[in-house]
Amino acid sequence: MKSDKEKNQDDRKSLYTYWHELGFFSEKEAKNIEQVRQSEIKWFIIKYIRDGVEDEFGRKHNLSRRHAFSAKELHEAYLKSPNHEECSLSNFHFHIKSLVEDGYLKEVARILEGRHYVTYYGRTSIIFFDQFEGPLQTSISQDFFDPLKILIKTMNSDLEVDYINQLVEDHLKAIVDFFSRFFSWIKENYPQIYNSKIDLHTFTQIASHYSIFHPGLQKTSKEIGSLIGLDKIMDYERYF
Incomplete structure (x- = not known):
């Protein structure tokens, strides 16, 4: 005792x-x-x-x-x-x-x-x-990606709705897969992350910047970006 x-x-x-x-x-x-x-x-x-x-x-x-x-x-x-x-x-x-x-x-x-x-x-x-900001929330689909489908269709009237729906669905699946792997990375590397004193909440929020390492997410991001003209972003003048 x-x-x-x-x-x-x-x-x-x-x-x-x-x-x-x-x-x-x-x-x-x-x-x-x-x-x-x-x-x-x-x-x-x-x-x-x-x-x-x-x-x-x-x-x-x-x-x-x-x-x-x-x-x-x-x-x-x-x-x-x-x-x-x-x-x-x-x-x-x-x-x-x-x-x-x-x-x-x-x-x-x-x-x-x-x-x-x-x-x-x-x-x-x-x-x-919070219950709506978690990267794997299904509400992401309704709150953001449904309006995104409308935006893509508005800017590309010749595209079939089924094609747009499938593209966005593939994009969402790739996001879920990316963050699932990202969380596994956090758990595996947590000792080093802990020692660095990095703010994990903020790091998780900006993790999408590292999606270039996910082939599926890179592919769908590039296609969606091109459909709404984000591939021409460098043609625009900075306003600040």
């Missing part, structure tokens, strides 16, 4: 190790995640925990960055950030409670410090997507 000191140390190590057991992606309601992003304090908490902190305990025990913090630590870090709003510790507790209730944060450990237990909070996922 472990001593209280050993248990305390194990709990403290979990502030570092839990991060590497998280799922990579989770979805949130679009309205909810937009409210979180618009709240300076809530978004600071989300990002600060994501970025993590290297500290003496972690270095001593050969651990990676710490990604779980107490409300007091988060509050103090926020007050040191540029252009911060005035916010009391009690208000900070309110924001943390709200993030826990909405599934962004969770209690990672309660550690005895002196005569009191201190709660440390961490994230529930490495990346949060």
